[in-house]
Amino acid sequence: MQxxxxxxxxxxxxxxxxxxxxxxxxxxDQVVVVKDWSSPVIDQELRERNVTLVNEDLPVIGAxxxxxxxxxxxxxxxxxxxxxxxxxxxxxxxxxxxxRDSSLAVLRNGYSEVDVQGNRFTPPEGPRAQxxxxxxxxxxxxxxxxxxxxxxxxxxxxxxxxxxxxxMLAPLIELLAQVECGIDVAVPTLLMxxxxxxxxxxxxxxxxxxxxxxxxxxxxxDPAAYARTFRRLARAAASPGGRRYAAMNARWAELExxxxxxxxxxLQRLRSRRTSSSLRDVAGVFLxxxxxxx
Numbered sequence: 001m002q003x004x005x006x007x008x009x010x011x012x013x014x015x016x017x018x019x020x021x022x023x024x025x026x027x028x029d030q031v032v033v034v035k036d037w038s039s040p041v042i043d044q045e046l047r048e049r050n051v052t053l054v055n056e057d058l059p060v061i062g063a064x065x066x067x068x069x070x071x072x073x074x075x076x077x078x079x080x081x082x083x084x085x086x087x088x089x090x091x092x093x094x095x096x097x098x099x100r101d102s103s104l105a106v107l108r109n110g111y112s113e114v115d116v117q118g119n120r121f122t123p124p125e126g127p128r129a130q131x132x133x134x135x136x137x138x139x140x141x142x143x144x145x146x147x148x149x150x151x152x153x154x155x156x157x158x159x160x161x162x163x164x165x166x167x168m169l170a171p172l173i174e175l176l177a178q179v180e181c182g183i184d185v186a187v188p189t190l191l192m193x194x195x196x197x198x199x200x201x202x203x204x205x206x207x208x209x210x211x212x213x214x215x216x217x218x219x220x221x222d223p224a225a226y227a228r229t230f231r232r233l234a235r236a237a238a239s240p241g242g243r244r245y246a247a248m249n250a251r252w253a254e255l256e257x258x259x260x261x262x263x264x265x266x267l268q269r270l271r272s273r274r275t276s277s278s279l280r281d282v283a284g285v286f287l288x289x290x291x292x293x294x
Contacts, residue, residue, distance in 0.1 A: 001074075002074040003029050003030075003091050003095060004028065004078070005023040005028040005030070005077075005078045005079075005080055006032045006034070006065070006068040006069065006072055006078070006080065007019055007033045007034070007068075008082065009033060009034065009082035010035070010059070010082075012212070014212075015083040015212065016033070016035070019085060019086075020049070020051060022085040022086040022087075026088055026090055028078075029074055030072065030073055031050075031051045032051070032054065032068050032072055033046060033053055034054040034064045034065070034071075035053070035055060035082075036055075036056065036058065052071050054068060054071055061179065061180070061181065062176050062177050062178055062179030062186070062229075065079075065179075066174075066176045069176065070170075074166060075166060075167070076165055077164050078091065078162075079159045079160060079163070080206075081160050083212045084160035084207055086160075086205070087112075087206060087207060089205060093205060098165060103138075103196060103197045104196075105164060106162060106188045106191050106197075106199070107163045107164075107200075107201070108198070109163075109201050109203055109205040110161070110203050111130070111158055111205070111206040111207065111208045112204045113128075113207070113208050113209075115211055116209065121210045129152060130153060130154075130202065134199070134202065135153075136197060136198065136199045137197070138196070139192040139193055139197070142239070142240070142241025147241075147248065155200060156189075158184055162184065162187060164187065164188075168191060168196060169190070172191075175190055175236055176190060181226050181229060182253075189249070192237065192245060193239050224253070226249070226256075227257070230247070231246075233246040233249075234247045
């Protein structure tokens with residue numbers, strides 16, 4: 001089974017060499033890099049390593065990914081941000097999973113986090129929840145429990161943990177090109193159709209770099225654009241579960257516009273607790289200074 005690794009690089013050069021090297025070291029059959037800049041020296045070095053280059057300024061992330069998918073020839077496409085890394089063993093695991101199950105459309109692996117310097121990173125509020133056990137579902141069987149699981153474990157949310165079957169994503173490339181933001185959630189949402197299978201494995205086979213994103217603060221991080229994207233995906237969804245999940249994300253973006261990211265993240269952490277949250281907990285999100293004094 002041929003595996004492609006698709007790397008998108010936008011307004012940044014510092015980490016690309018390392019992400020490419022990690023993909024090649026794990027045995028990628030093809031590495032595709034979509035970037036908005038050219039460099040005679042770097043481009044030549046990448047071509048000498050048989051990297052497929054797409055040099056075009058595509059500020060809309062969906063358009064960049066769509067161009068990259070069109071250049072991929074592998075049976076699977078493993079996504080990788082240019083500041084993230086593939087851990088040895090990811091691509092062999094990908095090959096094994098997709099060979100075993102012909103209905104598998106999306107595979108999500110676990111991840112670890114580092115900061116800009118490459119040091120292990122733990123968020124101030126504690127490690128983010130990740131699945132501890134394997135979890136699978138069919139797109140035509142998505143119910144409340146599955147949606148709850150996806151939200152609780154942030155089942156999607158980091159593009160560098162996702163691999164898809166190219167033959168299943170390629171027919172949707174026009175829809176993919178319209179995705180303005182939230183691409184890491186939008187890709188699996190597009191593949192919530194038919195009897196397509198989604199699988200989650202806990203092995204931390206990706207390294208996610210925190211604090212280096214250059215898309216934050218642009219239209220790609222705009223709640224209005226996020227809501228617009230997922231309303232479009234809800235209309236185009238090919239399954240009830242896909243429509244529900246897309247609509248959930250659209251509503252979440254609208255809440256972010258009203259409450260702000262910090263408050264919304266705090267509320268989500270309360271919702272994810274195993275124990276019920278008190279009124280005081282909720283009040284602490286909106287009136288922290290008052291609750292601290294009382």
